Amino acid sequence: KAGVTQTPRYLIKTRGQQVTLSCSPISGHRSVSWYQQTPGQGLQFLFEYFSETQRNKGNFPGRFSGRQFSNSRSEMNVSTLELGDSALYLCASSKSRGPGETQYFGPGTRLLVL
Amino acid sequence: AQSVTQLDSQVPVFEEAPVELRCNYSSSVSVYLFWYVQYPNQGLQLLLKYLSGSTLVKGINGFEAEFNKSQTSFHLRKPSVHISDTAEYFCAVSDHPSGTYKYIFGTGTRLKVLA
Numbered sequence: 001k002a003g004v005t006q007t008p009r010y011l012i013k014t015r016g017q018q019v020t021l022s023c024s025p026i027s028g029h030r031s032v033s034w035y036q037q038t039p040g041q042g043l044q045f046l047f048e049y050f051s052e053t054q055r056n057k058g059n060f061p062g063r064f065s066g067r068q069f070s071n072s073r074s075e076m077n078v079s080t081l082e083l084g085d086s087a088l089y090l091c092a093s094s095k096s097r098g099p100g101e102t103q104y105f106g107p108g109t110r111l112l113v114l
Numbered sequence: 115a116q117s118v119t120q121l122d123s124q125v126p127v128f129e130e131a132p133v134e135l136r137c138n139y140s141s142s143v144s145v146y147l148f149w150y151v152q153y154p155n156q157g158l159q160l161l162l163k164y165l166s167g168s169t170l171v172k173g174i175n176g177f178e179a180e181f182n183k184s185q186t187s188f189h190l191r192k193p194s195v196h197i198s199d200t201a202e203y204f205c206a207v208s209d210h211p212s213g214t215y216k217y218i219f220g221t222g223t224r225l226k227v228l229a
Contacts, residue, residue: 004157031215033216033217035217035219042219042220042221042222043204043217043219043222045216045217045218048215048216055215056215056216058216090157090158092158092217097215098215099144099146099208099215100146100163100165100208101208101215102148102160102163103160103217104160105150105157105158105159106157107155107156107157108156108157
């Protein structure tokens with residue numbers, strides 16, 4: 001079974017630009033979560049999607065947004081990029097929602113903002 | 115809200131020696147705990163998880179963890195480490211207030227296995 005895939009793996013952007021990251025969950029998984037990983041802040045939860053609806057959102061500004069399609073694939077968008085947005089963005093999928101559901105992570109998209 | 119504390123940011127250990135990586139969580143009525151490993155330039159891989167039942171949980175690659183409710187701990191152990199275990203290890207708790215579900219991660223522990 002293929003794992004979680006994320007594209008692109010690496011991105012370089014300049015301040016003020018916008019970026020879209022893509023995540024394809026494991027087949028049959030309906031929940032997709034996004035995390036931002038930085039050396040200073042560690043892993044921080046961005047948002048979770050299930051059945052094309054955002055179910056939960058972390059403490060990030062509105063420049064960060066996402067969506068989920070009917071095939072469970074998800075995208076996240078960051079508008080008006082700032083230097084501090086440089087990070088590894090991780091996508092995780094799980095079969096369903098619920099306490100104790102195991103999340104399976106993709107390799108991440110490494111974003112560098114210049 | 116839940117929180118997770120990994121007290122050790124870095125742990126150096128010689129090859130074939132035992133290791134313990136510490137994790138403490140904030141108390142909750144029900145708790146679900148996970149350990150993940152992250153190798154350089156890769157995503158997170160699940161090592162093991164505790165949902166209920168036996169407090170000693172065995173995972174992949176020879177790792178195990180013990181859930182201790184009274185001490186609110188979930189420490190990760192391996193009796194004999196290999197060079198290939200060099201990686202960053204994250205403890206996480208599943209937080210689910212009011213029907214929302216997300217992981218709260220600790221800040222990670224870098225395990226450096228020395229030859």
